[in-house]
Amino acid sequence: MKLSRCPRSVAAARAALSCISQISFLDQNWLASQSLYLGILFSVPALVIHFAQERAVSGLRYNNVIMRLVFLAIATGLSLAGATSADENVRAVQNKLRDDGFYSGQIDGAYSSELSAALTRYQIRHGLPITGQLDEDTSKELDAKPAVTNGSTGSEQSSETWHRLRRGQQRPSTSARQSDTAAADARETSSPRNEEPAETNTGTPSEESTQDTSSNSSEMARPPLASPATAPATGSPAPEFSTERLRDYVAAFVLAGLDRNVGAESDFFADRVEYYDQGTMDRERIRDDLKRYDERWPERHFWVAGTINLEPQSDNRVRVTFPLGFKLRNGNKTLNGKVYKTLLLEPSGSDFQIVAVNERKSE
Structure with a gap:
């Protein structure tokens, strides 16, 4: 120094x-x-x-x-x-995130939930482990020094971060973001839509998932989900289903899965959900399933390993599919892999709720 x-x-x-x-x-x-x-x-x-x-x-x-x-x-x-040096480091990160269209807050060197949300967006776009923090991997990508928040303060900030992302707060409005959105929309339109049977699973990545491999948009086949019998709507998503908002929602959902409040991601589900191969389940049963999973794998790392795809449905619903990479650990036991997770969302007031969830293994 x-x-x-x-x-x-x-x-x-x-x-x-x-x-x-x-x-x-x-x-x-x-x-x-x-x-x-x-x-x-x-x-x-x-x-x-x-x-x-x-x-x-x-x-x-x-x-x-x-x-x-x-x-x-x-x-x-x-x-x-x-x-002072730490403040300068955070300011440099804030400036870069703002220039790239991920952050719209003050350049004040403060490590806030708004900055954490911006870091989460950055991690989503760059296929980095989703932590909402300036961890080692993210700091290398940003050419900065790590500044990880530990302890209860970090846990509280993590909860505040995914709540902020879920509500879609402070989504930056810049030309950089608009350019990124246009590219994402183009990828979504060009993605193939061949359907394959969904793999059986619980509320988490399959333990039979294969080792993580590289993928591109041609691999983004969408597994079927419970949805209305009428044909899917065509055209662009409704305004509330914007790419940015849904990407933030996915980030919030994944980040909630790392919350110390075990089972926090169950709040994203509707009262009754088509839950993988287990049929219709209520939120309390889903919460219990997530708690068992958290106990089985206390150390978890997730990242979005590719494009988030949107497919509008009838009745103002939207299907969101994304490749989710994971690394799980419990003592000496580890599990690595990738699945394609699919969420069926519907509006709930000013928010969304998950009415169906499924996933399949990466090939």
Whole structure:
């Protein structure tokens, strides 16, 4: 770390060292007069100042006290420099995400849920593990330093992030995003629509899924889902089924599967759902199934390994299909692979709800 990048921190540290170097030549009265200045400017505990004064009154040497204050001043300066450097790192990420059309918030160096949502969008588009954080993989892609949020704060931020994505909050409106949307729409229109039988499954990626392999749009065959008997509607999706909104919804659904609130993704389902090969299930049974899965695989990594495809249906529904890569771990047991997951969505107020879900193995 180069302190020259933080002139204010360097100046503060130098001032501290300059003041401290004078202690050997001044009496305790000077130290008392400067204690407030030192305490406020460098967060030096009052107890240390008081201890130094007592040693001066007793006729003892200042050396140990001086060294402690020197180290404390240096540590404080480095801490301020580190914080400034971290802010600059986050600002650089915010700028890049804004330029690429993923972020529309303030360039303030703050690690907020809005930034986390933008990182999730970026991870979705670039096939990175979906974490909503500036993790190692994402930071490399962005040419930045990792800044992962840990502990309860990180968990709370993760929950807030997928809620924000689900509501479609702060979707950037830029030419970069519009260009990306146009390309995505073109891929969706050109994707083949041959249907294949869906694989049997539970509420999670199949344990029989094959090892992850590369894919392209020609592999995006859509498995059948329970839907109205009438023929699918043609044309573009309704405005509420925009590519950006549905991509955010998928990101929120996947991120909720990593939430420490086990079974959080069950909130995305309708009261009754066509649930894989298990027939119609209510939300509580789905929640129980997801909890069992979370217990079986406590360490989970997911990423969208290709294009998210949209297929409008009748009755204002839409079918969303996407390749989901996964890496699961429980102790020494690991499982890697990829499935094509399909969600049938319908509007629910200003939100969506899943009325059917299925998946098939990647070939």
